[in-house]
Amino acid sequence: MNQASTTTSVTTVPDPSLVGQLVTFTATVAPVSPGAGIPTGTVTFVATNGDTTVTLTGTVVAGSAVVSTNGLVTAGSYLVTATYSGDANFTGSSGTDTQTVGQASTTTSVISSPDPSVVGQPVTFTAIVAPVAPGAGTPTGTVTFVITGGPTLTATLSGGTASVTTSALTAGTHTVTATYSGDPSFTGSSGTDTQTVTQALTTTSVTTAPDPSVVGQTVSFTATVAPVAPGAGTPTGTVTFLATDGLTTVTLTGTLSGGTVTVSTNGLVTAGAYVVTATYGGDANFVGSVGTDTQTVGQAATTTSVVSAPDPSVSGEPVTFTATVSPVAPGAGTPTGVVVFAISGGPTLTATLSGGTASVTTGLDAGSHTVTATYSGDANYTASSGTDSQTVNQASTTTSVASSPDPSVFGQPVTFTATVAPVSPGAGTVTGTVTFVISGGGGGAFTATVVGGTASVTTNSLDVGTHTVTATYSGDANFTGSTGTDTQTVNQASTITTVTSFPDPSVSGGTVAFVAFVAALAPGAGIPTGTVAFTITDGVTTVNLTGTLDIAGVAAVSTPLVTPGLYNVTAVYAGDANFTTSTDTDTQTVI
Template sequence: MKLKAIIIPLGLGTPTGTVTFSVAGGPTVTAPVVSGTATATVDDLSVGTHPITAVYSGDASFTSSTGTTVQVVIQAATRTTVTSSPDPSAYGQPVTITAKVTPRVPGEGTPTGIVTFVISGGPTLTAPLVNGTATVTVALLSVGPHPITAIYGGDANFLPSLGTDQHTVKSKALSTTTVISAPDPSVPGEQVTFTATVAPVPPGVGTATGTVTFTFGDGSAPVTVALVGGVATVNHTYADAVGSPYTVVAGYSGSADLKPSIGTDTHTVVAAATTTQVTSSPDPSVVGEPVTFTATVAPVAPGAGTPTGTVTFTFGDGSAPETVALIGGVATATHAYATSSGSPFTVTATYSGGVSFAASSGSDTQTVTVAATSTQVTSSPDPSVVGEPVVFTATVAPVAPGAGSPTGTVTFTFGDGSPAETVALIGGVATATHAYATSSGSPFTVTAVYSGDSDFAGSSGSDTQTVTVAATSTQVTSSPDPSVVGEPVVFTATVAPVVPGAGSPTGTVTF
């Protein structure tokens, strides 16, 4: 604002000197008098009434004088202009909105106060004016046009005003999808957590929404999961390692503001460790008894599932190994021990392993004891006659569940006081031949005692043998024959057993 004081002389001449302007609520300014006039400029007077006093200093020719006036200051009108940058922007890209407030002529000065930004389809924000400018930053505006109104609230010296602009968010922002898995590698049956993270591609910012569909590369059904905070997680278990490493694909569906994207990862599944346990039944067993050996193969945690393949059993007795297929994780083999020599035997089951499950082995001990036996005795012929050879047969057999062919010897006693006879077993059978010299004491008890061996326990059996008298024939001869009257003739009677009888008959012959 300009102040002017005109010095009017009450005589002739032109006053010189100075004029001091005193502005109530403002500054005091002194200005020289030039051609009878003094001027000064005063800025930043507040709104209101300001009395002004101008005091002329006087000079050598003119006396001092004073003049007054009143200056009324009202609020200046303002203009608010709004701009946004960058414009247009990509979805999620931060946008800076600037409002500049200036006085309208003739107003001057720098407005202060608050600007309120009203963003259609977005937030309402406020910012203070700094040197006449207010700025805010906003992101996550949806795709499309967004009218912006900046409302300046005014201050003590400047009137409110508003300005408008329109900001455009371009088509959907690009997105990226990344996939990770843990643990990696895993084993069959182990739970694996897959995490997909979806983010806008710069300059886009914000948090992705929508869904992610996971495919696991093993032929299992896809799984769709909602994004939470831009992240989707899913758990999956691989049944085997066939086809490992698997390609895992996470497909982001996109949203109103983000374009779809796909992320991939490879997940490695390695063979799970296993344990092999061996049991047997019955234990202990006897020689020749069938024993069932069971091998159970199971994954070691965190592995899970049912191993397949084969198990090879070795029985510890030098017999040939036996390879059996696993069914439901179990393999069984039946084996009979031919001997107890070497008992207890170490039985080993070796799992072959495969792509999904690692090989392992387990062992057990099997105790084999001697088998009980039975000894049966038969004779032929029965009955027999005195002197007739009788064949006695002893058959030694294992008592079930034992099996095999006992070896060793059998000792026969015939019940007639004759010496015992020991005979070797051949194929489980021993035979002895004996002829009874008399029938006295018949029937005779015949006993066969089996000695036993390292694998079969001893046993005995008995039978009765009936001996009857043997038939005889009597032959008569004479000498001399012919004879003459009165000549002594010797008659001889010869008594002999009829076959199969044998021996020497006793007794008398009556001629």
């Protein structure tokens, strides 16, 4: 009799599962017909995803073999092969199934120690990463610790924990977030904790050098600020130094660098014993503290120098005289008091020192001036003086000329006005005369005195035409001469003509005199010259006569009129170079 053939089938529960979760494999072994009966023996289960392989053996009972494992510790798709080994009556066989294993979830918790701590004290943060049931196993990979107000640190998991240590935390409350990045078998997760860091105490010590010094000599103050254990680190911020002898108080501020700060001053400007107090103001991480020392200061001499600007200058230009009063080495500091500036050919002025300098400003006449600056001294500095010279040149000027009215008419008065002004930076009141030269008929040379920066002349003698006027300023001791030009247009003046006849009425055949009066119309003036044309007509008889104007502007003609009737008389003035034409009419009755 031969062995009967078999078939083997395999199932997995649960499917899918998570990394580390307990999974049960069941193999069912059955004879192939016409064979019959119940196989015995063992089944070998092999589960693999290429990275993890688990081999298990189970005994066939009532046709089935069942095994369980939590060894599927990497995520992936596993091929599960169940191999029945056979027995005396049945041949072996095998069957397969698949098992899907997913990443297991995790939780991350974080703790810190010591908590609270002080600035500079080392603090250790520990993260614990654990699988969430039904997942199991030991997660691997890294944890990143992000500390608010502090560094970001990374550590590798070992046995499910990772730790970092830092002493770089500032004072305050810090939140630490530990983030597990996950690995092929476990998902990432994060957890948080808080850490309280308080300010560390400090001590401040202060020294001065050189000691003793003299008034104004540069003295250095050095403060050293150190943390008090268990605090650590380097304090930052500022130290305020207050030095006083009861009369003079100097306040200086310096910024700490490497825990120390040095400031210097030449402001100890009164002799005496100074108490120097260094006050550290603290910072966000360290509390303030105070230290003291003493400094002895004696008295110093001075020198005074004086400069002027601009030099040279021009008349009227503002010149600033500046005196600098300096202590004689090794003295230094800032003298106080007043400086008197005595300027030859100019004023005597006084100014108060500020920051070691005193300035006055004034305009000067042309010439060479000597200035002596005398410092009167104060309780801590001796008096001294210095001199300088200042050259003042004539200032340039500009001359502009205008006429009014422009245009004008013949005989009308025209005023020419010259304005003389200093050229910047020159300034002041211009004096002297301006000569006006007017071209053309009726022109000539006219001179006027400058008053308040202007000079004016008036003439009514200009002929008709365009005239050029040149105004020349002569200059004076402080100002140079200058010239300006303008043009003036003179037009013909208008006229009015009046005609009369007499006797009127006249008798036939009698002689009648006709008289025309020609005059300039305002604003024109003068006596017109030339001729007047007389036309006498009654519509039938016409008589044309011409008369010449005399020195009074009158033209007269006469003629006998024979035909009785009413005559129209027209007088037409022809005009001349300076006057325009004009016309008038009258009537004459002949009986």
